[in-house]
Amino acid sequence: MRDAALTLAAAAPLQSISVSEVCRAAGITRDTFYRHAPSPVELVAVTLGEELAEAIGRHDPLSGLEAFRAAERSLLQHVADHVDVYRNAMGPQLLAPLRANLERTIHATLRTHLDQHPQSVPAGVDAADEDALDVVASYAAAGTVGAVERWIHTEPLDVDRGVAVIIAASPEFWFA
Structure with a gap:
């Protein structure tokens, strides 16, 4: 179900994906879908949020500039790996559930x-x-989420450059 939702979200605007489309793609019933998620947007948000938490969590506890760079790289690599989903979840900003997961x-x-x-x-x-x-x-x-929202529209999408710019814009007290 999660894979089906991510595949659909990579191909079309996230808010336009219906429960019926996810069910068809996943080979499940609507009842099964609703036992696991309230909507396709929430399903995608939870799926991406769990993956992101795991990727960034590998760098806990953060200590020093290199650790921040590694965590930022994990964040941007996660977004790059799902860039079509994130781009399809954009209006002027990311849809609220995806933005909230990133911020949280x-x-x-x-x-x-x-x-x-x-x-x-x-x-x-x-x-x-x-x-x-x-x-x-x-x-x-x-601020980091705002930077990511802008970064996903850069071409070519360059994780190393994104990390360098976001770290350069971060106050140095974080790295003490």
């Missing part, structure tokens, strides 16, 4: 980093202030 995964990774590396907390932020740390991680996650 990146936020969780950065928040873990701040917890494990308090020396990386930016000046002016109290390392014991949980709300402030969430704001810092959310700000960086949303």
